[in-house]
Amino acid sequence: MKIDDAAARLEALGNRTRLQIYRALVRAGHAGMPVGRLQDKLKIPASTLSHHIKALVLVGLVSQSRESTTLICRANFDAVRGLVDFLVAECCAEETGCRDAQTAA
Amino acid sequence: MKIDDAAARLEALGNRTRLQIYRALVRAGHAGMPVGRLQDKLKIPASTLSHHIKALVLVGLVSQSRESTTLICRANFDAVRGLVDFLVAECCAEETGCRDAQTAA
DNA sequence: TCCATCCTTCTAGAATTATGGAACAAGAAG
């Protein structure tokens, strides 16, 4: 993963509201959750919610699929896994004998 | 971890420059790296660098220790581990039979 | 004491992000 992509994803998650959205989707699992239900849960205006969801979709952390009128959002588990790997990649690369050492995740 | 703490840490990492700083410190391992060496590596003005480091220290992702005139920065590995755990905590909690299911990390 | 090194804080302007009302778009139901 390129550093800019990683930063963009971390930034997307680095906002209380977006993190709440993402966590709700993680809890919902592969079934996902419609935008409307997220709105009920988080009690925020539709436009604000839509902006935040868009931000998460843009960086690939969330994907969407339409089911007639409702739009289902799902957490993209692979994306966050890649992010986690990136954070610990090359741990202690410049240090010899680190027990956590690894060159790539 | 409280959601606000998690969001603060993610936001801190969600900036290209700060992520570069953090990654450099991860690579440096437990030995850490002085502020000055980070400046050489990243080629950014001292004041800008200092602000970013401060942001990382404030949220607990980086710790510092003085060695006469030089200030050594170290990545706080536990902090990022807690963050990672938080991201995947309660995965699929509302879904039955998810292979990744877990209630806490 | 004087000076150099190393890093922080002050300050301020530029740029970006967050928020939410209002209007809009598209599908479904009557």
Next chain:
DNA sequence: CTTCTTGTTCCATAATTCTAGAAGGATGGA
């Protein structure tokens, strides 16, 4: 065709963040 539901986009404002020069503070050596 009208209306309801569902969600997005437009727009403007408020708030925050980023950047970096300049000044300041602390430490160590000559």
